[in-house]
Amino acid sequence: MRRSILTAAALTATLALAACSGGAEEPAGEESAAPNGEGATLTVWVDETRQSAVEDAAAGFEESTGADVEVVLKNFEDIRPDFLAQVPTGKGPDITVGAHDWLGELTTNGVVAPIELGDTADAFEPVSVSAFTQDGQVYGLPYAVENIALIRNTQLAPEAPATWDDAVAAGEEAGTKYPLLIQTSTEGDPYTFYPLQTSFGAPVFEQNEDGSYTPELALGGEGGTAFAEWLAEQGEAGNLSTDVTYDIAVAAFAKGESPFIVGGPWMLEQFADLDLAIDPVPSAGGEPARPFVGVAGFYVSAQSENALLANDFLVNHMATAEAQLALYEAGDRPPALIEAADTASEDPITAGFREVGADAVPMPSLPEMGAVWAYWGVTEAAIVSGKSDPAKAWDKMVADIQGEIG
Amino acid sequence: MYAPVTRGSGRTGWSPGFLVKLVLIALVDALGVYAVLAAWGAGSWGVLAAMVALLLVANWAYLTKRALPLKYILPGLVFLLVYQVYVVAYTGYVAFTNYGDGHNSTKEQAIEALLVQNERRVEGSPSAPLTVVADGGTLGFAVLSPDGVVRAGTAERALAAIDGATVSGGQVTALPGYEVLPYATVLERQQEVTDLRVPVSEDPNDGSVRTQDARTGYVFTSTLTYDPASDTMTDTVAGVTYTPNDDGQFEAADGSTLPVGWRVLVGFDNFVTAFGDDRYAGPFGKILIWTFAFAVLSVASTFLLGLFLAIAFNDTRLRGRRIYRTLVILPYAIPAFLAALLWSGLLNRSYGFVNEVLLGGASIPWLTDPVLAKVAVLGVNLWLGFPYMFLICTGALQSLPTDVLEAAKIDGAGRWRTWRSVTLPLLLVATAPLLISSFAFNFNNFTLIYMLTGGGPRFDDASVPLGHTDILISMVYSVSGLDGTAAKDYGLASALSIVIFVVVATISALAFRRTRSLEEIA
Numbered sequence: 001m002r003r004s005i006l007t008a009a010a011l012t013a014t015l016a017l018a019a020c021s022g023g024a025e026e027p028a029g030e031e032s033a034a035p036n037g038e039g040a041t042l043t044v045w046v047d048e049t050r051q052s053a054v055e056d057a058a059a060g061f062e063e064s065t066g067a068d069v070e071v072v073l074k075n076f077e078d079i080r081p082d083f084l085a086q087v088p089t090g091k092g093p094d095i096t097v098g099a100h101d102w103l104g105e106l107t108t109n110g111v112v113a114p115i116e117l118g119d120t121a122d123a124f125e126p127v128s129v130s131a132f133t134q135d136g137q138v139y140g141l142p143y144a145v146e147n148i149a150l151i152r153n154t155q156l157a158p159e160a161p162a163t164w165d166d167a168v169a170a171g172e173e174a175g176t177k178y179p180l181l182i183q184t185s186t187e188g189d190p191y192t193f194y195p196l197q198t199s200f201g202a203p204v205f206e207q208n209e210d211g212s213y214t215p216e217l218a219l220g221g222e223g224g225t226a227f228a229e230w231l232a233e234q235g236e237a238g239n240l241s242t243d244v245t246y247d248i249a250v251a252a253f254a255k256g257e258s259p260f261i262v263g264g265p266w267m268l269e270q271f272a273d274l275d276l277a278i279d280p281v282p283s284a285g286g287e288p289a290r291p292f293v294g295v296a297g298f299y300v301s302a303q304s305e306n307a308l309l310a311n312d313f314l315v316n317h318m319a320t321a322e323a324q325l326a327l328y329e330a331g332d333r334p335p336a337l338i339e340a341a342d343t344a345s346e347d348p349i350t351a352g353f354r355e356v357g358a359d360a361v362p363m364p365s366l367p368e369m370g371a372v373w374a375y376w377g378v379t380e381a382a383i384v385s386g387k388s389d390p391a392k393a394w395d396k397m398v399a400d401i402q403g404e405i406g
Numbered sequence: 407m408y409a410p411v412t413r414g415s416g417r418t419g420w421s422p423g424f425l426v427k428l429v430l431i432a433l434v435d436a437l438g439v440y441a442v443l444a445a446w447g448a449g450s451w452g453v454l455a456a457m458v459a460l461l462l463v464a465n466w467a468y469l470t471k472r473a474l475p476l477k478y479i480l481p482g483l484v485f486l487l488v489y490q491v492y493v494v495a496y497t498g499y500v501a502f503t504n505y506g507d508g509h510n511s512t513k514e515q516a517i518e519a520l521l522v523q524n525e526r527r528v529e530g531s532p533s534a535p536l537t538v539v540a541d542g543g544t545l546g547f548a549v550l551s552p553d554g555v556v557r558a559g560t561a562e563r564a565l566a567a568i569d570g571a572t573v574s575g576g577q578v579t580a581l582p583g584y585e586v587l588p589y590a591t592v593l594e595r596q597q598e599v600t601d602l603r604v605p606v607s608e609d610p611n612d613g614s615v616r617t618q619d620a621r622t623g624y625v626f627t628s629t630l631t632y633d634p635a636s637d638t639m640t641d642t643v644a645g646v647t648y649t650p651n652d653d654g655q656f657e658a659a660d661g662s663t664l665p666v667g668w669r670v671l672v673g674f675d676n677f678v679t680a681f682g683d684d685r686y687a688g689p690f691g692k693i694l695i696w697t698f699a700f701a702v703l704s705v706a707s708t709f710l711l712g713l714f715l716a717i718a719f720n721d722t723r724l725r726g727r728r729i730y731r732t733l734v735i736l737p738y739a740i741p742a743f744l745a746a747l748l749w750s751g752l753l754n755r756s757y758g759f760v761n762e763v764l765l766g767g768a769s770i771p772w773l774t775d776p777v778l779a780k781v782a783v784l785g786v787n788l789w790l791g792f793p794y795m796f797l798i799c800t801g802a803l804q805s806l807p808t809d810v811l812e813a814a815k816i817d818g819a820g821r822w823r824t825w826r827s828v829t830l831p832l833l834l835v836a837t838a839p840l841l842i843s844s845f846a847f848n849f850n851n852f853t854l855i856y857m858l859t860g861g862g863p864r865f866d867d868a869s870v871p872l873g874h875t876d877i878l879i880s881m882v883y884s885v886s887g888l889d890g891t892a893a894k895d896y897g898l899a900s901a902l903s904i905v906i907f908v909v910v911a912t913i914s915a916l917a918f919r920r921t922r923s924l925e926e927i928a
Contacts, residue, residue: 312621
């Protein structure tokens with residue numbers, strides 16, 4: 001019996017080896033097929049809106065360096081957690097597409113490497129580079145700047161409103177179903193409401209002189225209370241409503257049910273057959289209304305084994321007007337490279353968004369921002385719907401956020 | 407070699423069946439050896455050890471005659487180990503670490519990240535065309551200054567002017583005493599190239615040249631240095647020394663820490679945090695009660711409706727039973743997360759189908775009123791869950807022995823009496839284990855809550871982002887920051903998951919013990 005086990009085991013091993021050897025030969029053959037040693041592969045994570053533009057830039061890069069670029073398509077929402085989880089294991093990509101407000105979390109976890117833009121830095125919109133800067137170091141190659149503005153249906157409202165009350169008056173005059181549209185939903189939408197909040201002089205965090213944020217909350221105080229009370233007033237007047245979600249607002253504006261909507265370039269596709277003009281968001285509290293600016297860009301992994309190739313690809317091949325314009329055409333967001341942005345600004349709509357963006361402030365990339373989002377929107381929604389006392393709810397929100405930040 | 411006496415069993419081993427078995431085992435082994443090699447290549451020693459052990463056990467089990475039961479249970483056992491035991495054990499392990507934001511990887515990677523984050527380009531320093539060169543096996547940089555002088559150096563040797571360099575197209579192409587490396591070689595050694603720091607002069611405070619693309623060099627200074635011998639970080643500007651602490655961070659004497667940390671074991675800290683934060687004390691009690699209520703009511707309501715329909719459609723006098731049965735199973739065919747999302751649209755206060763059409767334009771806050779939101783969650787779960795109960799009850803009813811029912815009739819039992827004393831107990835024997843698993847499923851029914859209400863409406867009196875329809879598992883998701891509202895803490899999430907696992911496992915074990923008494927009836 002024991003012999004039978006031994007022979008059987010020996011036979012199994014031989015068969016297994018035979019079966020294996022077929023597979024094992026393949027990679028060896030592949031390696032020898034690339035004799036010049038340029039078999040390095042650069043892995044880039046992108047989402048679907050940037051896939052083709054990155055692939056085009058990659059083709060030129062492959063030609064000039066001989067390296068392979070593998071473009072991996074991922075859901076945009078999955079990129080951030082997957083990047084955080086996979087970079088430490090060494091299985092992450094060399095480059096990923098991302099938003100600038102991830103920066104705080106990515107650096108705290110040590111998964112991104114700085115990029116030295118050198119003299120190219122001056123070729124970008126200043127706000128786009130400063131958004132990717134932390135402690136004097138740049139961590140991303142920006143490619144698009146996006147912000148919201150007031151989108152106006154010129155047939156219903158020929159003039160740009162100067163203040164919120166003007167806008168409401170013009171909307172009522174137009175006789176449409178809604179005087180103006182702003183997405184709110186039951187969870188609130190602090191991003192879209194932010195320009196209105198800043199017009200009361202209540203930014204979310206204190207800013208240093210160079211424009212970077214400190215983790216000191218600034219949304220309380222008199223300005224915050226005034227904004228909260230204004231929210232309650234407007235909610236009661238019916239100008240703001242938690243029933244208006246993004247989908248409802250966009251659909252209503254497309255049907256011509258309102259002359260104004262507060263929104264971004266991502267909505268434009270649905271408004272293709274309307275005559276539009278882009279204006280600054282009207283001030284509600286007297287001070288200028290500054291929306292958040294979001295910058296999209298590319299990050300290099302801190303554990304990349306192809307750091308050299310990755311930086312070469314980004315700084316010398318993605319920071320070109322050609323590549324940035326290709327990304328603009330794919331995603332409609334104004335490019336971050338000034339030369340490309342100038343070309344894109346031939347379109348008055350893009351120029352309009354860019355002009356409003358000049359006054360905008362970068363969305364904070366501090367890790368503390370997560371705690372703010374958790375309470376901010378719900379509180380705004382509760383005030384708009386009249387469920388909470390405005391001043392009290394706003395104060396409680398500030399205290400809760402402070403408690404969460406610690 | 408000593409040859410043992412064969413007991414006649416070896417001969418039968420060469421039957422065709424044995425050969426087939428041999429080929430199958432060989433295939434499994436080939437796959438296993440491939441996995442072992444792959445694990446070896448990736449440096450995953452844990453996976454490698456597990457694969458070797460599994461392979462040895464599998465070969466032994468199928469080649470010996472002494473392990474007959476194992477031959478049958480081994481495949482199931484392997485899957486149980488990989489998909490259940492390993493997952494629970496790993497979660498248990500993470501529960502005792504501080505894995506999360508700021509403690510995302512290993513100490514080496516944290517040190518690397520801290521060093522690279524604290525390098526500063528010397529202000530006003532020019533960007534210089536750079537060429538990667540080699541002196542023997544040592545890498546170096548050759549830098550072309552704006553004044554046309556070529557300087558070269560290595561990590562050990564500071565930059566020094568070199569005469570007789572050939573410059574073309576703004577790049578150094580040949581250099582006496584050094585070999586200019588072709589791009590392909592640079593790519594092969596890119597890790598070394600990006601790690602290389604060539605000092606500008608003998609004075610370390612002048613900084614060093616580094617490159618990120620092997621084309622352009624910049625002068626950098628480091629504000630943070632790491633000493634491997636004493637395992638300390640030193641901030642050279644402020645003159646502060648940081649030493650590693652028990653929490654996996656570098657800590658200075660005054661208690662300040664460097665931002666990037668690493669994963670360490672923290673003992674029961676996570677369990678203490680889970681129950682020690684008094685901001686969570688109030689909401690936790692409410693959520694615990696609601697979780698039990700939700701799970702029990704969901705099982706009860708779906709079971710009763712499913713049973714009622716099963717009995718109704720089991721009556722032979724009913725015409726078109728097949729059509730009804732097919733229609734009733736329809737909700738079961740829609741993925742739960744999709745259905746929950748659909749329902750959240752249908753129940754919208756102003757634009758939802760339910761208010762707008764069914765209730766003639768009423769504006770009932772189905773998802774935003776604390777009580778109504780709970781009713782809505784239970785209602786949607788009833789809609790989602792009754793077809794399953796209907797299916798299992800129909801199956802159980804049809805397999806009831808008719809002789810027992812006839813015997814009851816002969817003994818003079820009425821309809822109700824028969825149903826209560828014969829049908830129901832027999833039915834419960836078959837369905838009780840499924841009811842327990844349904845309870846465990848609903849206890850952790852994250853999809854429904856997340857998609858339908860997101861846990862809302864929020865508690866007005868709590869200082870944490872939790873709401874009236876949050877159940878334990880969705881609370882874990884929010885508390886540990888996985889929803890992005892706080893710093894992520896996988897350690898805390900795992901600790902809470904383990905607590906939930908213990909709760910569900912205990913209840914299920916107790917319930918299964920009770921069902922044994924039912925089986926005795928049968």
